[in-house]
């Protein structure tokens with residue numbers, strides 16, 4: 001007898017790969033299972049022949065990849081009896097934490113920096129009923145306070161230093177291998193705290209049961225039915241791109257006053273610093289930086305040429321990839337995946353400010369509408 005199964009989120013889907021038991025009550029909003037979209041128009045503008053795919057993580061329930069980690073973190077917090085969670089956030093973590101806390105019926109405390117938080121993200125956390133603590137400082141100040149207060153008050157931290165976050169986020173790599181039938185040659189990500197680049201490496205390594213010092217438990221079996229040849233290709237080089245004004249991995253040291261228009265990666269003290277260097281070494285990848293202008297131009301190009309709208313931070317992955325293809329650092333015939341970490345609607349002000357599409361004002365008359373169309377074709 002066949003029964004139709006609907007998709008009920010990544011924990012259920014990858015249950016045997018995640019630290020949950022039969023009796024765990026799963027807190028889910030149907031996250032994961034996001035599209036992997038092959039770019040058509042942008043690659044044809046390049047001199048080189050490459051395949052570029054974007055993993056559109058902005059289509060998660062709260063419109064960023066943070067939901068992958070949050071479903072795990074909140075599920076485990078509730079399992080362990082937590083009544084409240086807390087996070088420091090540049091915006092997306094707070095939107096996600098607020099949503100999963102609401103779903104679980106617990107309280108979310110959100111520590112956000114003074115200003116510099118995108119409207120869409122704030123709107124989400126507010127309507128989802130989180131208690132918002134705005135600190136006079138930046139993300140790094142908030143993160144420090146969250147770590148300190150968790151020792152003094154009964155709250156569970158759900159930032160990516162919570163190991164369950166990375167467990168949930170590793171499933172994006174599983175999906176990519178299943179969607180492509182192999183791993184890409186290069187995987188490009190924007191890097192802030194570097195939790196996501198670490199989680200992806202964990203996912204790729206685990207899928208193939210390939211060695212990585214990031215495993216806390218020895219890997220015992222690979223996933224799926226990939227051939228040995230496919231498995232040999234089952235780990236990409238991991239490329240991490242930062243904003244020029246918030247680039248500790250390129251500078252080789254922490255940055256005290258990070259500045260960038262890409263607020264989601266405006267981080268000077270990355271929490272997964274050591275992990276990310278391990279990923280860099282084990283995968284044979286590299287870190288690089290993109291200017292705010294490159295980030296914005298790429299965000300706009302992706303929207304104009306492909307109809308895909310991501311937030312500024314997300315565009316750093318594609319901006320970096322395109323530059324490295326042009327320079328030859330990424331060779332021709334490569335298969336490249338760029339993660340689009342968050343949806344463009346998170347930050348509508350930036351999109352409107354840099355939009356050049358004309359708004360044509362017309363009277364409500366057929367002749368005027370018709371001539372406006374004919375004049376603009």
Ligand SMILES: *Cc1c(COP(=O)(O)O)cnc(C)c1O
Nearest residue numbers: 092192193194195196264341342
């Ligand atoms: C959180 C976030 C990032 C950075 O991810 P890290 O794991 O901190 O490196 C990038 N882009 C968006 C949209 C984010 O929300």
